[in-house]
Amino acid sequence: MSDRSVVVTGLGAVTAAGMGVEALWRATAAGESGAREVTLPRDYGQIVKIAAQAPALEVTDVFPDKRPGFFDRATTLALAAAVEAIGDAGLNDAGSLGPRTGVIVGTGIGSFGTIEDGVVSLLGGRRPDPLSIPRAMTSAAASQIGMAYGCTGPTFVVSSACASSAQAIGLALQMLRSGLADRVIAVGTEAVITPGGMKGWEAMRVLSPDRCRPFSKGRNGLLLGEGAAALILETAGLAGSRGARVRSRLMGYGTTSDAKDILRPDAEGARSAMAMALDDAGAAPEAIGYVNAHGTATVLNDTTESEALGRVFGQALAGIPVTSTKPVHGHTLGAAGAIEAVITVRALEERFVPPTINFLEPDPHCPVDCVPHTGRAHAFDMALTNSFAFGGINAALVFGRA
Structure with missing residues (x-):
């Protein structure tokens, strides 16, 4: 043991x-x-x-x-x-x-x-x-x-x-x-x-x-x-x-605080939580094959999270599926991290990325591949899941295939 x-x-x-x-x-x-x-x-x-x-x-x-x-x-x-x-x-x-x-x-x-x-x-x-x-x-x-x-x-x-x-x-x-x-x-x-x-x-x-x-x-x-x-x-x-x-496998965890605003998210705080989780997992950004985003569908959250993802993954972001499953199960507030962790584990097991539904058209302020409407088969071995909170509290987790 x-x-x-x-x-x-x-x-x-x-x-x-x-x-x-x-x-x-x-x-x-x-x-x-x-x-x-x-x-x-x-x-x-x-x-x-x-x-x-x-x-x-x-x-x-x-x-x-x-x-x-x-x-x-x-x-x-x-x-x-x-x-x-x-x-x-x-x-x-x-x-x-x-x-x-x-x-x-x-x-x-x-x-x-x-x-x-x-x-x-x-x-x-x-x-x-x-x-x-x-x-x-x-x-x-x-x-x-x-x-x-x-x-x-x-x-x-x-x-x-x-x-x-x-x-x-x-x-x-x-x-x-x-x-x-x-x-x-x-x-x-x-x-x-x-x-x-x-x-x-x-x-x-x-x-x-x-x-x-x-x-x-x-x-x-x-x-x-x-x-x-x-x-x-x-x-x-x-x-x-x-x-x-x-x-x-639960491989990495990162958490930070923006210490700026009780409601408005901050891209640097989100970026640092993701970077910390990757470092804790001993994983380079390019090892991540899927991101289960916080993705609340508010104007500020999605724009800020997209910016933070860009700071972490750079040009590689265009090739990483980044989806939000909240239109399916809702924003469950304090339960969101656990519910989305379960979905992330199942996505790794099935090597399938769930879709972001209800999508209308791309927002230039959210330059991510959000897999609109229909999920897709995708071979990946490591995933990141984000949870960002009012109060500027950020958390990110890295999971890997068994």
Whole structure:
């Protein structure tokens, strides 16, 4: 067990595409959007009525013995993704995973629905649910996953807006390399498709009223999404000792902060995160065969990310597919890094680049090959996935074929 390089042995996901990783991959590869008119418990006169809403789900659907009162939707989604990943990694019969297994969850807001419901109760003169606090605490998902699988190693939450779960995966990489753990369940989760969540994002005027169009001329905003994804990350030594199937290698991580503006992205900050991830992976830029872009379809993000990619890859950028899958599963905020990491691993396995759908025409400010409309077969062995957040927090991950 001396090899402390890091491998992916299990994947799990719950998204607008449905339950499971394969539902997500099929939709992403085929370019089938999960955008739908949302179902909400209260109507506050939303103007934007579409989002990428995940299926209805109760914790008892995945753990019949759990008490639903302790589980916010974000926690339920996280646990469902972890259940699939644990099974995919061949750990269903492993028993308590013990002190050498950690849990790191990335989420931007956490239990938003519980907080919103509590406020509604107070404003209506009603008593809040007595379980509001254990359900709403940001660390609830990490704690519940740890309890479900007997993980007594490091367990915590990373909350850095849309970079949250990419940072969670990156921190897991560092923990495994350093010897702090031998296995980490890394998860991203978010559930903000609520009346308040929709209204808040609508008020920022960044939601598209029709279609999410990354890198396209005429793009007009993002598609809000919800969901969760989980990756079982292990040292290669541990994976080998138990004969686990290796799905991918996690090779590099870079994270930086712009330290400039709470909302406006900065190309240099994004560039430095990507460069750091490549350096950490020991990879030259030309080794990257696919970039899963942050690609939110806002005017500023796509222009800035394109500029940053140009600074990293130079003239070689024209030959690298750079796609955004957010029109399929939505911008899932803190869960985005994990969901897109799962897609990146599947793309490496299939040697297939998913498309950027809803594309209208090229934007000269976004000179990337975004593989419009239809995905393509593409032989590549290493991929980069980006996550850039409000607050100027940037994260990039490098994955390689098994």
